[in-house]
Structure formats: C-alpha cells, structure tokens
Amino acid sequence: LALDAADLRALPESEGDWRAALRGLTRAFPDDEPWHLIVADRTRPAFFQPPDPGGLKWTAVATPDALDMLITSRNHDVKREIAHDAGPEDWIHALVSLQTMEGFGGAGNYGIARMNGGSSSRVLIGLAPASEGSGDVDPSAWWRRDVLRLVGARTGLEGTALLWLAPWPETHAFDLQALDPLFVEVCRRIRLVADGERIAAERSTSKAARIAAKEAKGNTGDPWAPIHVAEGKAFTLGEGDWTHERLVTLLFAGDGREWIVPPLARSFPGEEVGPMVLIAEAFARGNSKTDGFRSRIVPVPEAMVGDLFGERPVMVADGLLRDIAAADVALRDGLALVAAGGERDKVAKPHYRRSEPARQRLRREADRLFFPELWRRVAAREDADFTRLRLAFLMALADIARREFVAAM
DSSP states (O other): OHHHHTTOOSOOOSHHHHHHHHHGGGTTOTTOGGGOSOOSOTTSOBTTBOOOOSSOOOEEEOSHHHHSSOOOSSSSSSOOSOOTTOOHHHHHHHHHHHHHHOOOOSTTOOOOSSSSSTTSOOEEEEEEEBOTTSSSBOHHHHHHHHHHHHHHTOOSOOSEEEGGGSOOOTTOOEEGGGEEEEEEOOOSEEEEEEETTEEEEEEEOOSSOSEEOGGGTTOSOOTTOOEETTTOOBOOOOSSOOOHHHHHHHHSOOTTOSEEOOGGGSOOTTGGGSOEEEEEEEEEEETTEEEEEEEEEEEEOHHHHTTTTSHHHHHHHHHHHHHHHHHHHHHHHHHHHHHTTTOGGGOOHHHHHHTHHHHHHHHHHHHHHHHHHHHHHHHOOSHHHHHHHHHHHHHHHHHHHHHHHHHHO
C-alpha cells in the first residue's frame, strides 16, 4: 500500500525512504500518531487503534497475551495474563494478531471481514522462495516476493486502506466496496495506555462490525485466500490440519475444481530458477473455540515450479489419492471382518469403527509420503519410469497397511 501510494515499483533500500513511503499513507497526521503505540489524545488514532468516539465503557487489559485472540476456557492448558514483562514488540504482535485475525467473541466483540463468518479462520496459502540449500522458508525473500507481485498488479489506491485511521462512531460500518482490496482492518476497539513505566491496554465493545461484509463470506480480495467457485466464499480450515487430501482439493482438483487457487500461490515468470515452498497456514477455529495455529510447508522442486498446478500434477495427484484409498479400504475391510469374527455377512458399522485408529495411522504415513511421490511421478516422462514409481509406492503402502493390520489384531 505504501509503495503504491508513493508510485514506487521497487523496494526502497533505506530506512528513511521506507519511513517516507509509510508516512505517505498518513499525511493527515503530521505528528505520526497512527505509528505510535500510545497517543494521549484518544480522539486521534494510534497504531492499530481507532480513535475513541467517546461515551464508551473501557475495560483494563494488563498484558498482551490477555489481549491476543486465543480462546482459553479453563486457563489450565495455555495460561493467560502471564506476560507481565512485555515490551513494545509484544504489544505490536498482540495488536496485529487480534485486529487482523480475530473471530466473533460474543456480544459487542465482532470479528474480521476477511473470513467466512465469526467462527471461521483467515487462511494463507502461498508460494515462497526456499532458503539456499534447504526446504525452509526464507522470510525476507518471501516478503519481498509477495510485496513486489502485489504492487506490480496495482495502479494506485482504490479506497480506504488503513482502517484504524478513521473515526468509529457507534453503529457505523465501512462499506466493503469503499475499501482498497488490500485494506488493513481493525475489528476491535483497543487503546494502549501508559501504566507507570509499563504499557497496558483498554478494550471496549461495538454495536456493529467495523465492516459491513457479512454477505461477502470472506471473499474480500485477500491474495492468499482460496475462494469457493460456486459459493464465492473464503476457505475455512476449521478443526483439523493441512492434510494432503485437503491441499489436493484446494490446489490440484483439475477442471471441475471447487476452489480458486489464490494469486500468490501461483508461480510468476522467472520463478522457475530455484526451488520454492508451498505454505498453508491458518488459525484453526470452531464455534466458540480455537484449535491452534496450523502450518504446513511443502518443498517444491525447481522443475515443478513453472507448472505447479498444470494438467499433469493434477492427474498424478488424483491417481495417488486413488492408490491411498485402495490401501485404506483394504485395511478397513480386513479389520472389520476380523472384528465381526470372520463372518462377512455380519460386518456392520461398529466393526468398521474398530478399524479407525489403524486407518488414521496409515493415512498419516501416506500423508508424509504424498508430496515427494507426487513430484517424482510428475518428473517421470517415460511410462516405464512412472510404472516403476507407482509399484514402489503401492508396495510401501501395502507394507504400512500390513504392519497396522498386525498391530490392530
């Protein structure tokens, strides 16, 4: 947003140039209030803190971990309000996490617009350059890549961008169409205050969500979000994890696909010169509960980058799923038959349920093998090589299934 507003298409190389670009987004505030953690005049914005409209009831928040978005009902698993020695950086992380990722937290505590409902999750799926000589993420290269790709597709700000700058009178909500597609939102009324030598916070409620976007179902132009083709809604991770089945559904589903691959998950010209990683992340969330931060990083070989979601990877992924399903069914049926005492006509749902722990372990092993096998098969150009790879994979699945069968017996 800062580069676009300054009509820059390259990253500045100095701190001063970055400061000037960021200040260009807040020209109405020559004293830089939007970039300060604490601003004494509460009618002015502070960093990720909208102005106080007056007449609100404020509640004290002692520590940044009490401000953050984690839901803890019994306070015995993840303790709250323990970060008493917190510094400015801790408050910054808590503010950004809450204001850009939070869901519905009860009356007066509304969630963000960039997810499909208050019990959903904001999802990131993207490609990033790998660190030299490893399959790890290079954070700086990832950030640089995404910023340059985004700014290269823009031609200027298209509406309100930093939502914490604007007054927030009660019942007033932004129209989604009035916002820049890359808007940075705030969903809660928060103000940081000085408590002697420490920083503390105060929170208040609102009578309406900051953005009137319920009908958008999270489809707000977020460049990392998969969007459902038919329903136009953003993907929600819910409870669970980034399994290979889930990633195939989102990214490798072929012509009849359900989901649109996010723009920043696709490769760009020139990125075939080195390996990359596919990143899938979200804070898993259900109805009034959270299920933890879920992250999966899948190394993508250099040869695969240019045609990552092309026809051949989609075809191979589908075949791999069928092979895994065949082993899974064999294990399920064999164990169900044992549970029924070997009498096939007596096999019923309770017997199939007995097989579930073994099947779960098989699926976890298959998940570990899936993407390396996908890249190997996509790279195979001769039928004989493809057949050899498939046979080896089937034999590996069979060995796992036999081992789980014996253990379950």
